[in-house]
Amino acid sequence: MKQTILIVGGGFAGMWSALGAARLLDQQGKSDSVEVALISPEPVLHLRPRLHEAAPHAMSTPLLPVLEAAGVRYIQGAVSKVQAQQKVVLATGPQGEQFTLAYDRLVLGTGSKLHRPDLPGVREHAFSIDQLDEATALDLHLARLADRPGSAARNTAVVVGGGFTGIELACELPERLRTILGEDVRVIIVECNPEIGPDLGPSPRPLINEALDALGVERILGDGVASVDEHGLVTSSGKRIESHTVIWTGGMRAHALTSQLGGDKDALGRLKVTRELRVEGVSGVFAAGDVAVATTDNEGNQSMMSCQHAMVMGRFAGHNVAADLIGIASLPYTQELYVTCLDLGPWGAMYSEGWDRQIKMTPADAKALKRRINTEWIYPPLASRTATLAAAEPTRRAVA
Missing domain, CATH: 3.50.50.60 (FAD/NAD(P)-binding domain)
Structure with a gap:
């Protein structure tokens, strides 16, 4: 009987967690014995970094092609409850039907919402x-x-x-x-x-x-x-x-599902996780993206609620949840390069590097980079299975 890694959430962290897990299982020859499944309300990736632009209705991209290329099963539904001790989640399907999913390992990647x-x-x-x-x-x-x-x-x-x-x-x-x-x-x-x-x-x-x-x-x-x-x-x-x-636009909070899991949380409701992105005190559960706060480097800097951190955290979380299940060494999450690329409309953009945000580009050059980030780099890899899985390598850089 197959074991199951369940990814909850279809945003940047969830998608990359699914691909990261599928990649390691493929490398280790375990794809036939371990299933990776992703559950989210819709089979689309919403491109939140682009929602300040005009015509935001077009700022999404299909998830199914990339998940299918990686051999990840998609389940349509919204998770309402995580029962970590029983290793099950309760969910609601698109027609309002209630159902239960069992898992062997879980990654929470449900993101954040604006606090009003x-x-x-x-x-x-x-x-x-x-x-x-x-x-x-x-x-x-x-x-x-x-x-x-x-x-x-x-x-x-x-x-x-x-x-x-x-x-x-x-x-x-x-x-x-x-x-x-x-x-x-x-x-x-x-x-x-x-x-x-x-x-x-x-x-x-x-x-x-x-x-x-x-x-x-x-x-x-x-x-x-x-x-x-x-x-x-x-x-x-x-x-x-x-x-x-x-x-x-002021103030973000981690998804409400974090309140159902034990362990410490920060002021934004994010779960405090280890360097392997395990939720502290909750067996078999990992977290990535806006629902998690993790140390990014040896200087003690911590992850931000951003696409930049969600993408890399997702790759590490996916790798580590699969490694934990099949019994091989995990990788400590690290993201030492921190950049900021802020869109400043028709005037240009601001690009900086480091946690002290030292300016490294002219506004025109930064604008060109921001355009590449928003129109190329944040989109999922839609290619062959080999290329899709290769893109989920944990140490791959992401900028947003």
């Missing part, structure tokens, strides 16, 4: 670009703005959150809005911290501010949001901004 605070009007009136359907809803809303009577509120978009996602979106919006409305527009970032890009540190900030200035993006710093309504928002200091388009 319990503030008046945020859930009812603020858009987001966190998930494909949300980004598509925003895109449709923007396209329909031209049907509304002209006003300052119609022509104003407010991005709440001046982090990575907020900056990328704010840099795209002026051109998108001018194309739709054909007149002057206003884009404002509201950030509760006193500086833009608080998590990006001081090194890239002058470049980011230069880009925002050139694109005409205003900043309200050191001020949060008190409430949102259909006509705009009120900041924590009492400032009223009239806007028909308020977009929430």
Whole structure:
């Protein structure tokens, strides 16, 4: 009877975990005795790093061809419960049917979701670009703005959150809005911290501010949001901004399934894992991507909620979950190269290396690199079985 490695989640971490496991089993001649299965709500990979762009409905790619090439079984469903002691998961299929899956080893790779605070009007009136359907809803809303009577509120978009996602979106919006409305527009970032890009540190900030200035993006710093309504928002200091388009980008949290597993978690709900990406204190369970926080190098740096880390963590998690099952040595996860490539819209992009984010490229060169990342490197390998499995080698570099 075949043993089963179950991958929960079809994002970057889940897909690469499945390929990493299939690769090692193929190398060790164990593909006939161990099945790799991946369960997710849809057989598509949503390209979240591209959801700030126009036409986000096209920002997905089929998963089935790459999984089939690697010999991974796809199961359509959403896991609602992990029973680690019994080694089973409970899931709901596309028609609402309930079913149970047993496993011998499991990798959790269900990613993260935007955290919406319990503030008046945020859930009812603020858009987001966190998930494909949300980004598509925003895109449709923007396209329909031209049907509304002209006003300052119609022509104003407010991005709440001046982090990575907020900056990328704010840099795209002026051109998108001018194309739709054909007149002057206003884009404002509201950030509760006193500086833009608080998590990006001081090194890239002058470049980011230069880009925002050139694109005409205003900043309200050191001020949060008190409430949102259909006509705009009120900041924590009492400032009223009239806007028909308020977009929430601040704050991510690990998928809720992490709360069902024991072991320590960080402030974002991520499972603390060992260097082999095992969930501490939970037998037979590994985690990768946004649901896990792992040490990336010997300096003590920790993984970020990013495509860059999810891809590499997935490869290691897949390798190690298979190694654990068939009884061979695992590989300690390592990702010493850390880069940041931030899209700054028509102005260019920012590329840096190292955890102190030292700028290494001109905005034009960085933009060309970002374009390659978003249109080539983050897409799954659609080739022969040999090439697909080779792409899952754990020490392969990934940039995003």
